[in-house]
Amino acid sequence: MGKLRTGVKSHLVGCLEELVPSQTSASASAADVIVLDGAAVVNMLQPGLAKRFDDYATAVFLSHIRTHLQQARQCNLSLSLQLDALTCLLLCSCVLPSHQTLLKAHTLQTITCMNTLLKSCRDKNPLASPNPSKQVLKRVCARYRRGAAPPVTLASPAHVSRLFVEERHHLLYCEIPKAGCTNWKRLLMVLSGRAPSTTAVLHTAAHYANGLRRLDSYPRHEIERRLRTYTKVLFVREPLERLVSAFRDKLQRPNPYYGPLYGRAILARYRNNASRSALHSGTGVTFREFLRFLLDPHRPLAPDVHWEPAARLCHPCYITYDFIGHFEALASEADAFLAALGIPPTLRFPPKEHDVTEAVRTEAMHLSKDKGSFDISRQYFSRLLQHERQLAYDLYYLDYIMFNYSKPFSDVH
Structure with missing residues (x-):
């Protein structure tokens, strides 16, 4: 010098x-x-x-x-x-x-x-105090993995494909659609310096122009290092309520992507004598037809993340999450988690979607008036037969027991 x-x-x-001389994380003593x-x-x-x-x-x-x-x-x-x-x-x-x-x-x-x-x-500190959801999950995973502990090394990059990385605060967030993921992405954009505030991020930007990296885009040794050292968070939602929300958003309402792709395929396979106009537009799919599609082992299209079970998206038996929150208490639990991370109180979880269309907002207000969102989902399942409700519950059975949700109906077992 x-x-x-x-x-x-x-x-x-x-x-x-x-x-x-610098040392890489892989070679450092x-x-x-x-x-x-x-x-x-x-x-x-x-x-x-x-x-x-x-x-x-x-x-x-x-x-x-x-x-x-x-x-x-x-x-x-x-x-x-x-x-x-x-x-x-x-x-x-x-x-x-x-x-x-x-x-x-x-x-x-x-x-x-x-x-x-x-x-x-x-x-x-919610990261330090016992988390009931984590304790239940640990017991369920031990039962299904015959008592084995989560693997120390990465089993497959597919297990981390839904995890978004926020480097500044060493945070990994596993995205579960229809469980507050849009606002979580807004928040991650602000935390990473990609946006000045959550209200400045439009819905489309949060999903398609967020600039956030997924964990599977890193080299294998960097994936494993982040899994060991970063704080991992997951937010879940009552499974059948999430399913109804996905159906309403993607198939019941006009959707330029899901209608032509999934709507047409469902109507062509599960509706006898479907009209030419319905087959052309893919609109008018009923909830029973949608459920038949989900339960069909030979369904014409691959599963979609909006209705895939959370256990298959975030693999909680392979990844040890530091915090598991619930959509039903999203704002309070997310804010407690952020406070535990040391995030300044000026930045808290967004209270609601602020840029949805007026038509969607009006419909949501109409359907939700004097009713909770689970009451709305019960209306959809009340039109099904008992064995259809049972099959739907079976499809999301692991989500129910892993994340400690009660049985949604008295006639399922």
Whole structure:
């Protein structure tokens, strides 16, 4: 180096990177212990666009700390000064389900205060507290996989094809259509810096111009590293309610893609004497005809993600999700999850779709007036015979037991 340089201490990192040969994540040596000095980390990490301490702490400092803590089994936090805001955030970042957190300080008063804060963090952090859905899922997977644990390495790239990657916050989101996925993509776009706000992202942009990478687009060793170290989240929905929502959206209402493709095929195969106009447009498919299509092992078209069971889309017995939320409590559970990640409270889950067409909104209001969405789905199944309801339940049986949903009807078993 040999020259006097002006600047800030964080610029030294660039100098060191020029002198030390870089190692890829695949070839880097594993470390038994990593020591993180808070003052050194603060001097190393530049604030970037953060204008307030809270923004810097959550988006920059804690993001860096959590990257190192993801693979840690134990977190030792040693303090010599009084508790401050940064210490509180750092302590909460140590609270992960797999961590044993050891506290060291110079005074008994500080130890007592830290233990109280640690308990508060565990109580409020959904990633650290026991998740009933995860416990049920673990038992179901153990039963169907004969007690084997989820594989350490990737079984197949197809198992991660529905996972979107958000690199800034080390987040993997598994997309289940008709379970809030549009707003999740909006949120991921904002988190990754691809959009200024969720309201600025139109429905079509969220799905077709989001700029988000899927996990299966990475090399195999990078896929496995992210599965081990990133936070993985999944949101599910009552299975038959999700099925009815998909039918209404894709086949009951005019749809320029699903009508000509799926509508025509369903009418041609399952409706006797279908009219020429119906076969041409693909409109007018009944729910019973749609269900016959789903249950037909020789159906003319491949399954579609909008009505594929969630277990087949996100493979929860192969991927250990850190958080499993439910569409029925989407806003509150998503906001709790975001808060646990350290996302500033200024960014929360979008409350609703804001750019659906007026015709769709009017129809939804008409059908939903004085009724919940599950009441609407029950209307569709009430027109079916008992054995048809049973077959529909059987089709989504794994979703029901994996995600702890109750039986939808009293006459199914």
